[in-house]
Structures are given as structure tokens and as C-alpha cells.
Amino acid sequence: MALVVMKRVLITGGSSGIGLEASRLLLLSGHQLTLCCRSQDRCEQTHQTLLNAGADPDLIDYLVVDLADLQSVSQACQQLLQQGNPIDVLVLNAGQQRAGDPNPAFSAQGIELTFAVNQLAHQWMLMQLLPLLQATPQPRLVITASDVHDPATGGGRVGQPAGLADLAGLKCGAGFVMLDGNDRFDGEKAYKDSKLCNVLMGREIARQLQGALPVIAWSPGLVIPKGQGGFFRFNRERNPLGMAIFSLVARDLLRVTESLPTAGRLLADLAADAVFTTPGFTYLSNRLVRPGLHRFAAVETSKEATDLEKAAELWQLSEQLIGSVLADR
Numbered sequence: 001m002a003l004v005v006m007k008r009v010l011i012t013g014g015s016s017g018i019g020l021e022a023s024r025l026l027l028l029s030g031h032q033l034t035l036c037c038r039s040q041d042r043c044e045q046t047h048q049t050l051l052n053a054g055a056d057p058d059l060i061d062y063l064v065v066d067l068a069d070l071q072s073v074s075q076a077c078q079q080l081l082q083q084g085n086p087i088d089v090l091v092l093n094a095g096q097q098r099a100g101d102p103n104p105a106f107s108a109q110g111i112e113l114t115f116a117v118n119q120l121a122h123q124w125m126l127m128q129l130l131p132l133l134q135a136t137p138q139p140r141l142v143i144t145a146s147d148v149h150d151p152a153t154g155g156g157r158v159g160q161p162a163g164l165a166d167l168a169g170l171k172c173g174a175g176f177v178m179l180d181g182n183d184r185f186d187g188e189k190a191y192k193d194s195k196l197c198n199v200l201m202g203r204e205i206a207r208q209l210q211g212a213l214p215v216i217a218w219s220p221g222l223v224i225p226k227g228q229g230g231f232f233r234f235n236r237e238r239n240p241l242g243m244a245i246f247s248l249v250a251r252d253l254l255r256v257t258e259s260l261p262t263a264g265r266l267l268a269d270l271a272a273d274a275v276f277t278t279p280g281f282t283y284l285s286n287r288l289v290r291p292g293l294h295r296f297a298a299v300e301t302s303k304e305a306t307d308l309e310k311a312a313e314l315w316q317l318s319e320q321l322i323g324s325v326l327a328d329r
């Protein structure tokens with residue numbers, strides 16, 4: 001029988017949806033988790049949920065990290081570095097979207113919120129926590145991206161496609177509306193762009209580390225859990241009827257969605273299963289084969305997401321932006 005090696009996993013976005021389900025499964029398998037939640041309240045609520053699900057409290061740590069505030073990310077990472085505990089698996093999973101919002105929202109440092117939370121805060125975490133990740137014998141990085149980064153996929157071709165152009169927005173520094181320099185906000189495209197950035201971040205870190213560890217970006221498929229909150233909370237607030245109809249049609253009639261338990265299991269497997277140890281960058285997607293059936297497999301990313309020069313430029317511009325906004329404080 002194969003020996004299951006217990007891992008120390010640090011996860012963002014473990015307080016809800018796919019990340020919460022993955023955290024539950026990892027804990028029940030005996031892995032040790034540090035959950036990064038946006039506030040003390042969210043830490044406490046998540047703790048109660050996981051205890052109710054039978055998790056061993058001795059296996060769980062919490063850290064307040066508001067990804068919409070780079071200062072909060074800095075403080076949390078400093079705390080982790082001072083503690084010095086190696087991290088076997090870093091799971092960058094948190095994400096949010098503001099589809100249908102005609103106006104941009106901004107992070108504590110004045111950076112468009114979708115990019116700030118989904119990408120920039122995660123790059124900043126990664127940059128700081130790399131020494132803890134590299135201090136373990138078999139480190140692994142998992143990034144929850146999405147197929148919507150790819151204009152050739154079903155989700156990616158609805159509305160404006162992802163596309164960063166020459167990153168003209170990011171080059172302007174804090175205050176930009178869209179990464180490509182467009183000054184008209186499109187919440188759906190901002191989300192797709194942020195997921196394209198997630199894939200490019202994976203490519204770039206794999207290049208920097210010269211294939212020293214597995215870097216896995218993945219797409220869970222369309223996941224619309226029943227109930228309030230979760231990934232579509234913003235859509236529900238803005239357009240409750242439209243969201244109710246969309247959920248009913250996609251999830252219950254056409255059955256093109258993935259279930260939350262399966263999506264959570266996929267993430268838990270990516271974090272801990274011995275199968276996912278191939279060094280270097282891999283992109284896996286959970287794609288619909290026919291109604292009610294998905295197949296999870298390694299697939300190609302979009303062409304733009306293979307552009308290593310763009311990946312390096314995105315990393316460098318992001319690093320400069322982080323440096324400049326934190327220096328302004």
C-alpha cells in the first residue's frame with residue numbers, strides 16, 4: 001500500500017466554495033492546514049464550519065489576510081516567515097468577480113479590485129513565501145485559474161474575451177481601470193483577464209524556478225452551488241432573477257455545471273495526491289464532455305497564456321506596482 005505523506009498546506013479562499021470543500025477533505029485526510037481568511041470573523045466562521053464537519057482542531061491554523069490590501073498580505077507573510085514553518089503546498093485559490101458592474105472598485109492601495117485580489121495579492125504572497133515553500137523536500141504550487149482565460153473555450157467566448165494587449169493599464173500604475181489600458185470597466189473581462197494573469201504567473205514562476213517544483217494551474221469548470229454567498233454572490237445581488245434563471249438552466253436543466261463536492265475534491269487531490277508531482281508548469285481543466293459528465297485532464301492554455309515574455313513582463317510590472325504602492329504608505 002502506498003504511504004500517504006501528510007502535508008502542510010497553506011490555502012487562500014478556504015472560507016467558502018471550492019476552497020472550503022477542499023480544506024474539509026484535506027483535514028479529514030490528516031493534512032495540516034493554514035487557512036487565510038479575509039477577517040477574524042471569517043476565520044471564526046470557517047473554524048466552526050470545519051469543526052462541525054469533523055475536522056481535528058489541532059490540524060488547523062488561521063491567518064487574517066485581506067487580499068484586497070497588500071499591507072495585510074505583507075503582515076501575514078511576515079508572521080509566517082518569523083514562525084519559519086516550511087510549507088509543502090501553497091494553494092492560491094481565492095477569487096472574486098464583479099460581472100455586470102459598470103464601475104470599477106478599488107483595493108486599499110487603489111488597484112482595480114479583481115486584479116488586486118485574484119492576481120496581485122497572490123503574486124505578493126508567492127514572492128514572500130517562496131523560501132518557506134523551497135524549504136520542503138517536495139514543494140508544490142497550485143493556482144486556481146479558469147478556462148475563461150481562453151477565448152476558445154465555451155465560457156471564454158461569452159462577452160469580451162480575455163486579453164492583456166501590451167499591459168498599458170498596468171504600466172500606468174495604481175488607478176488603472178482595465179489591464180489593457182481601456183478606461184471603460186467591464187467586470188466580466190476584468191475577471192477573465194485576472195485568470196489569464198493567474199496562468200501567466202504560473203508560467204513565470206515555473207520558469208524562474210527552472211522546473212524545480214510542480215506548478216499547477218487549473219480550472220474547476222462552472223460551479224454554481226445552491227444557497228447564498230459564494231462565487232456568484234455579486235451577480236445575485238445585482239440581478240437576482242437573472243441569476244436564478246441562469247442557475248436553474250445551467251445547473252438543473254442543461255447540467256453543464258460541476259458539483260461543489262467534485263470541484264473541492266479535485267482541488268484537494270491537486271494539493272496532496274502523489275500523482276501531481278511532475279516538475280514545471282501544468283494546466284489542467286475539468287471540461288464538460290456531455291451533460292452531467294466532466295473530464296479532468298491536462299490541456300493547452302490559450303495562446304496568449306503561453307507567451308513567456310508577457311508572463312515575465314506581467315511579473316515585473318506587478319512587482320514594481322507592489323513596491324511603489326507599499327512605499328507610498
Ligand SMILES: NC(=O)c1ccc[n+]([C@@H]2O[C@H](COP(=O)([O-])OP(=O)(O)OC[C@H]3O[C@@H](n4cnc5c(N)ncnc54)[C@H](OP(=O)(O)O)[C@@H]3O)[C@@H](O)[C@H]2O)c1
Pocket residue numbers: 012013014015016017018019036037038042065066067068093094095096117144145146147219220221222223224229230231232
Ligand atoms: N465557481 C466557479 O464557477 C468557478 C469557475 C472557474 C474558476 N473559479 C475560481 O475558483 C476559485 C474559488 O471560487 P469559488 O467558486 O469557490 O468561490 P467562493 O465560494 O466565492 O470562494 C472564493 C473565496 O475567495 C475568498 N476571497 C475573496 N475575496 C477575498 C479577499 N479580499 N481576501 C481574502 N479572501 C477573499 C472568499 O472569502 P469570503 O468567504 O470571505 O468571501 C472565498 O473564500 C476562484 O479563484 C474562482 O475564480 C470558480
